[in-house]
Amino acid sequence: MTWLGVFSQLLEIVMALLLAPLLGGWINQCRAWLQNKSAPGLLQPYRMLHKLFNKESVLAEHASPLFRGAPYIVFGCMALACAIIPTLSTDLPLSPAADAIALVGLFAFARVFVSLAAMDVGTSFGTLGARREMLIGFLAEPALLMVLFSASLISKSTSLTTIVETLAHRELTIYPSLAFAGVAFTMVSLAENARVPVDNPTTHLELTMIHEALILEYSGRHLALLEWAAHLKLFAYSCIGLALFFPWGIAEAQAPVTLLLAIPALLLKLAIGGGLLAVLETLSAKMRIFRVPEFLATAFLLAVIGMLVHILVRA
Amino acid sequence: MTELVGQLINLLASILLMLAFAMISQRRILSLIHLFTAQGVALVAATLVVGYATQQPHLYLSAGITLVLKVILIPLLLHRVIARLDVRWDIETLINIPTTMIIGIALVIFAFDLALPISKLSVSVARATLGIALACVLLSFLMMITRSKAVPQVIGFLSMENGLFFAATSATYGMPMVVELGIALDVLVGILILGVFMFHIREQFDSLDIRHLEKLRED
Amino acid sequence: MIAPHGGAVDPTRWLHLDWILLVIVAWLLIGVAGVFALRRLTLVARVLFPAGGAFGLLLFGVALNSVWSSPAVAVLPIGLPSLPFHFRLDSLSAFFLLIIGGVSAGVSAFAAGYFRKGEGTPPGLLALEYHVFLASMALVVLADDAYAFMVMWETMALSSFFLVTANHRIVEIQRAGYLYLLVAHIGAIGILLCFGVLQANTGDYTFANMRAQALSPFWASVAFLLALFGFGAKAGIVPLHVWLPEAHPAAPSPVSALMSGVMLKTAIYGVLRVFFDLLHTPLWWWGLLLLAIGLATALFGVVFAAVQVDMKRLLAYSSIENIGLLFAGIGLTVLFSAYGMQPMAALALTAVLYHVASHAFFKSLLFVGTGAVLHATGERNLGKLGGLIRSMPWVAWVTLVGVLASAGLPPLGGFVSEWLLLQSFLFAPGLPSSVLDMLIPVVAALIALVGALAGYTMVKFFGVIFLGQPREEKLVQARDAGGWERLGMAWLVGGCLALGLFPVQFIALIDPVTTALVGAGLGETVDDSGWLLVPVAIERSSYGPAIFLLGVAASFALAFLLVRVLYHGRLRRAAPWDCGYPWQNARMQDTAEGFGQPIRQIFEPFFRMERELPTPFDAEPRYRVSVGDHFWRWLYLPLARAIERLASLIGLLQQGRISVYLLYSFVTLIAVLVVVKQ
């Protein structure tokens, strides 16, 4: 528990909390430009959060304490996720608490609570959204696990910090299994974060919305927390992507000075990643809800083939 | 002297076999009873001859019992049953008479083949008769299978008893006295019970045809 | 009465086995006392069941500190003259006694409050059967010879049969009980034959003798297959599972909690005892077969659980899923120990034993929860429940803990065993044969899918029952759980939480069992890593549930305080948003069938669905879909028809004609004579 470790851990959490809405704003801007519309301000998400925090929270008559507690739990989970994923440095005292599988469990924990909260109010939209969210969840979770497994097979460990260290030190060898895992990971993160091919983040149309249906009944500070948690989730997923596939630039324990260098590297990588995501969203149209299982099934199979390829190549 | 006795016993044994064959081919119940009585007489004669040949006093006693039982008492009872229940004819159920005869012949051959190795070892004077006794038993068994009336079935059962009795006397100079008495007692009681049953069946189904007795079955 | 011998038994050690037998005798006495207090409900509910629970606690305590000690043996004078009952307390049986004691304590306390009104059989008789059931389960785990094992095994099946048919006025319950006892009995005969093989013609049925036998691979495989068939029938693996979704829901809730939570574990105990203790030279294809069957059962169980409409059938199918996971874990352990990789086998076995414990606790908690709901509302069909979190908050929050554990979510016990199982799969690629290497990732993928689907099912279970608006009027005045029921539930919740948050201490309990069975354990690496669960090495993988929970709680509290301080906590109640359609009512919520609809769509081939679609001219059109089980149509009904045809064929033998009967004996006589002549 070196002091530097604690400092880098706190720095990482604060950076995550701050950068997450920024990433969201940046992606919306890129998308607007690509669709040659005039883009909203980069800090728009912060203003929206601030507005929501100030508004009064309106609850349904028979909403149970679960409904009121869920936003805080989800926000807590997402904050912990960002704390665990090595975005800036790998010397994180909190990271041994949960390895890759626990991280997937954490996301599942958050998803279950959001779905339960959605079902709590008892309107048809909530339960519809919960059912769809769980449908995507139970298909995406195993795919994500398989992606993390193929990475851990290479580095003989499931703890993210070790994966990053081994991948970062290796000279630039091409891992075919990581290629499969990369494609599968992008498909899974699109589904999990309710991006376009699976679900349109901006829509309120009953037939198509999944994520929006969950947070339909929320308002005021609860809605703010949930929006923030959504941004954090997108930030966490992109950091996992960076950690697995582009680990260079993340500081190690031995070289503290690189910590300062890590922040600009992270910003740069996030910007590129956000841009790519915006391109992806503009290129693809939203799928029918019952195409999603096939979409995620392909992601799942790609991840498993990734593992098989790894064993073939290694054996 | 002994081979004369042996020949006499063989003669009586062959008479018994011939009677058994006759009973298979007979449809009239009245003549069936006569054949049965004849069989009883042959049996008594055989027992007397064996008794005389082997100086066994208790054989005379068992010959006497057989005489009283199988020549006098049982035929009398059967005649009364027929008179009271006026049962005249019997039709065969499973197979007709000629086929029964052929099967009978096959059975006799099988019985002889079976008894051959044993009769060589037998110590008693009437060794060969064991095969014939076994044949009588199997023939009467066959007769019980092919008959459809109650009375012929009873007669078949009794002729089987005769065959067994003959086997006992011919192969082993007769069983110990107490066993002979027990067997005779059992046969007598058996006949009494069967007689009582026939009256009840007659009164229940007003016919002595076995085909009425087929209700207890697995449907 | 007890003649202890065997092993260097120091005086204090003798105490544990004696205490355990004391508890079992106490249970039997409570049962007998129940017979005398046949109709007096209050006496039975307020005195006998709590006493049973107390003794369960005592058993839990004694088993807890007897796991580390060396095996103790006791011989009772009853049983066959040449084979008196042998009992042996070694670490494996102590571990399972721990579970029996722990779960029975909670469930007995719950049962004290549950049996309010007369349920068919008089309460005294129920108490007798309940406590005989507990005693026989404990004795099954202790039995050290084939005869004692079989007697206790079938007494367990018999007493649980009488409990299942507690209110036998309902015909379905009778049919469920019949099916249950039939499959249990046939399974028991299978186990009997397995012991027949294991005694290898020595005529000595004690387990000690069976351990000493070195069976040829052929006979060992025959014993393996028989044991798999026998114990599989009791555990409910796929082809033999049809009785489980019928029997468990039919029983009163505390009994189905015990059956699902503990009785299925005795089947796992049997499998472990035969495969690792008595056969002790596993072949590799055994592991493969177990893995295949386990996965098929797990996937089958969870897919069917997702589409159920009756809450107790849903939990029964989820038990089948968990049994499938356990069999897959055991398969992996057999595979590892067949190739001599003992440390890996120890990891897989630890995962299995951990899942046995956590499933026992959270499944009985869920069943006990449904029991409370059933008693308050009298409804078992999910379509008639909803919104109970408002009228029964206590039961709702307790069941939520069970739901999270069953879904395998991090801070609780379900996740730890799933985590260990996935870890053991990750080390699998070290297996020598390349085909197995290929297979392992696919198996790991399936296990992950099953875990995720379990989450889906549990969200449906909790959401449809407790959340949303009540679908029936009478649900509003449902009473919350009574005092005793809460005590029982609290104990089980404590169990789930302890299993979730203190894995290191619990694995220290499992360590002697794995060293006894597989010759290696996780003990030393796990002990020195304090709060973190580190199965092999720190850099390899680690999981700290306590830190995990603290992290989430801290951020929860921090966010809550900061929002209150920086902004405000004002709150206003209003009608939920109805998107412009004012006549919204409870029927518009998503029903259980609806929630299962995507699963029916994706896993179509699993089900045999009959749809009743309304014609356009129907006065009141009705849509009904019934989800059936392929095994009934393709395996059990043809089997029954074949037996029926064969029986009717044999029926011809008894035609009723006397001459035909005479012909039979005549032909037999001739046949025997011909045979004898040669």
Add this chain to the structure above:
Amino acid sequence: MTTLYFVLGIPLFGSMVLVFTGQREAAREINVAFSFGTFVATCLLTVEVISNGPLFAWNREFYIDPLNVFLVTLTSFVGLTTAIFSRPYMRIERDHGKMTPRRLRVYHSMYQLFSFTMLLALTTNNMGILWVAMEAATLTTVLLVSVYRTAASLEAAWKYFILCGVGIAQALFGTVLLYMAAEKVIGTEGGALLWTNLDTVKAQLDPGIITLAFAFLFIGYGTKVGLVPMHNWLPDAHAEGPTPVSAVLSGLLLNIAVYALLRCKVLTDGALGSPLAGHLMMGFGLLSVVVAAFFLSRQKDIKRMFAYSSIEHMGLITFAFGMGGPIANYAGLLHMTVHSLIKSAIFFAVGHATQKAGTQSMADIRGLIKVSPTVGWGMMLGSLAILGMPPFGVFASEFLILTTAMREQPWATPFLLLALGVAFAAVFGRVQPMVFGETSVKALRHPPALVPVFAHLGLGLMLGLYIPPYLDAWYRQAARMIGG
């Protein structure tokens, strides 16, 4: 020595007394008294055997050894309990008008005569007298079965008499051949038919004759045991007679037939040396178990179903003795004892159940537990015990049989597994709706005598968990003696 005279004398004297007083009200009590007397006599006999081992009587004509001493006690005990059970049963039957005074007289006198013949068959040392006793037992039971004089009982009695008569006749032929072979070795001064003499000299008997003799004896006594091709009389006879008769038939007479078969097997094994007898018994035993199991699944009449269950158990016992070896023989003897106890207990419960429901067809008997818990529970526990559920004794013997079969005759175990499974499915499938569920049965005027039922079930339970040492010693000696 004198106790043996009492053991045989009391039932004989009883039957004579009851011939005159059979129709009176007190006849039932007299019947119980005589049975009780016989039971006391057999207990004294057992004490004698325990104290000074096997004993002869009446210049070696009677012989008590470990093989038949427990059967004698068992026969008299079950005879006593059946007599106690038949008191209320017959009173109810008389009230229903099915038993006229004349028929009661026949019933009571024949009942005592029947127990005399059984005890005679067990204790005699002379193979001829054994045959005579078996024939006499058949005659008495024919009268007992036909006591109702209905069409069905007449038909059953007629078939029973003809089939068993023919079967027993074969046994007589076998005894004659046995006597012939013995005469060559022992000579003709009358001791040739005594089993003990034959046993001592069995090695020198001529194998040819003995094989043929055993074939006839096996078919003869096999018919009485009810082995499958010759079983057709058993379901009709056991189902149509009054229930006490069925109980005694199923419980005791079948045991006597197996006992006779064992006596012959011992001699044949000694003479032949080859396990021909064992293989024959195993083959027919297994055939009986499988065929009887499939018969069970088609039954509609409750007493016929339990009759077929008796065939199945007799098949299992013959299979066990066929396998031979100390454990299998031990299991066979234990199974004989427990089967007769449990089967008679079931028939007691069935008797009362059928009287309550007024019919024997199982479709009309429902919900016994609600009307009278004791009859309901008696029948449920009885059928569970007979199906081999522990902790009852039947499971103990099935355990030993199946485990030894697994190693010695592994080919037989799949058939056994199938048969036991089908039998369990069939019997339990029908008993459960009868005992549980809504009721349609009316209570009876006279309270049912259920002490016998639970006495038998208690003994069955005891034998499952604890076998008294002296009984165990007998089983072991008898098992060694049967050998093979």
